[in-house]
Amino acid sequence: MAKDKRSKASGPPPPAANPTPTAAAAASTRPSWPPFKPALPVVDLTPESLVQDKVVVLRSFFPRSLCRDYVSFLRELPLITTPGKPKRGDAVRVNDRYQIDDPLFAQRLWTETGLKEVVLNKNVARLWGGEVVGLNSNIRIYRYTAGQFFDAHYDDSNNVTINPETGGGGSSTTPVPARTTWTLLLYLTSSADGCIGGETVFYPHDRRSAKEEIAVSLETGMLLLHKHGHDCMLHEGREVTAGEKWVIRTDLCVKR
Numbered sequence: 625m626a627k628d629k630r631s632k633a634s635g636p637p638p639p640a641a642n643p644t645p646t647a648a649a650a651a652s653t654r655p656s657w658p659p660f661k662p663a664l665p666v667v668d669l670t671p672e673s674l675v676q677d678k679v680v681v682l683r684s685f686f687p688r689s690l691c692r693d694y695v696s697f698l699r700e701l702p703l704i705t706t707p708g709k710p711k712r713g714d715a716v717r718v719n720d721r722y723q724i725d726d727p728l729f730a731q732r733l734w735t736e737t738g739l740k741e742v743v744l745n746k747n748v749a750r751l752w753g754g755e756v757v758g759l760n761s762n763i764r765i766y767r768y769t770a771g772q773f774f775d776a777h778y779d780d781s782n783n784v785t786i787n788p789e790t791g792g793g794g795s796s797t798t799p800v801p802a803r804t805t806w807t808l809l810l811y812l813t814s815s816a817d818g819c820i821g822g823e824t825v826f827y828p829h830d831r832r833s834a835k836e837e838i839a840v841s842l843e844t845g846m847l848l849l850h851k852h853g854h855d856c857m858l859h860e861g862r863e864v865t866a867g868e869k870w871v872i873r874t875d876l877c878v879k880r
């Protein structure tokens with residue numbers, strides 16, 4: 625697939641940064657995400673490079689028990705099965721999805737998990753394309769059941785605003801203009817939970833090729849980061865053939 629004809633990972637744009645009628649009303653419709661228990665991180669988080677400067681994983685980012693809690697919780701959310709026909713140029717995504725603009729959850733994932741410390745560590749800080757200020761508040765939940773997949777595509781970089789929220793009804797600090805640079809995928813299930821298939825597969829040379837592919841197998845609780853935007857690698861979520869693949873998706877954001 626030529627890059628100029630590349631298909632983009634699509635979806636409705638995230639809700640406006642200032643939701644109506646009031647931010648308080650919008651906040652009340654956000655999910656009551658389970659607490660991060662036990663306190664995170666549970667292991668020494670060590671970034672492991674799978675593709676130099678392009679794909680990094682953190683294994684056991686969520687412990688298995690927390691992944692189970694999250695899957696039980698997420699299955700009660702109103703997931704929407706992908707509409708059949710994608711817009712021209714958009715990747716075919718066949719899965720069930722839930723999307724919410726939730727700055728507070730994005731901030732919790734960033735600050736209450738150990739992620740911030742790992743990402744800002746001087747050994748890896750140069751990777752992210754700028755000064756990382758947090759995670760995209762556009763939180764996406766994917767469930768893939770047997771026969772579902774996300775066809776090959778590239779992820780775009782988007783301009784966003786990071787709205788640090790205090791959560792307790794306190795004052796918000798100044799919004800920070802930012803840009804997404806790396807995709808974040810947190811896998812909540814794997815073959816250990818009966819999910820077969822569903823690998824995230826990267827193609828380094830802009831063509832689907834079994835010889836060249838780098839297939840990342842699901843691991844329960846593993847967090848994967850991959851570079852996106854102009855030098856995003858072509859990639860896909862391979863078909864799930866049994867069980868359920870559950871993923872939390874957001875993005876790393878740098879100051880703009």
Ligand SMILES: O=C(O)CCC(=O)C(=O)O
Nearest residue numbers: 633774823824860861873
């Ligand atoms: O589910 C996956 O493995 C890939 C998801 C993906 O490519 C995306 O969210 O853009």
Ligand SMILES: [Fe+2]
Nearest residue numbers: 633778779859
């Ligand atoms: Fe993608």
